Amino acid sequence: MQMIRDMGKALAIDPMAVSLLGGMPEITMAWKDPATDLWCLARPDQVSEDGYAGDYKKISPQGAPFDKDLCYRAIRKHRYDMQMGFAHEGFEVLTGNQPEAVGLIFQSDRRPHFCIPVEIPEEEVSIGRFYNHKNLRRFRECLDSGHWQEPGEHPGIFRWSDDERERILEEMNTAGTAP
Structure with missing residues (x-):
């Protein structure tokens, strides 16, 4: 309980956190997607x-x-760009206007509970919205077909990123074991 109090105090004295979190809390935005009827x-x-x-x-x-x-x-791990893409779209659909900005305020649970604001720019919001709609279409397909894909239904092939692959191959070349 003390940590929650301390974190609240740190938020209250951070000017950026105060301005970013100063609106109406927990506004539920609901709309029907015209492409999927969801x-x-x-x-x-x-x-x-x-x-x-x-x-x-x-x-x-x-x-x-x-x-x-x-x-x-x-943001990458939890796809907060998609979450904020939904917030952006909900705001736009319900008000007829695009929001000025969408973003996140991160706060450390370690003392002194610093805050870091992160704006999600328009292009990244668009990427999040793209994946939201891709997943809405997939969800619609599953509803219509009654088939819900299982995790192992389509096997994958693991690949290192180009940068990681290059570094590993260079290390293997140095050791004389490159393929």
């Missing part, structure tokens, strides 16, 4: 009348530095 729901932590939608994320660095890179990894 109901969509977004519920960002705050929406402001001046067009900002944001979400709060408590993050535990677990020994890593609490920095923007940690926040960016969390």
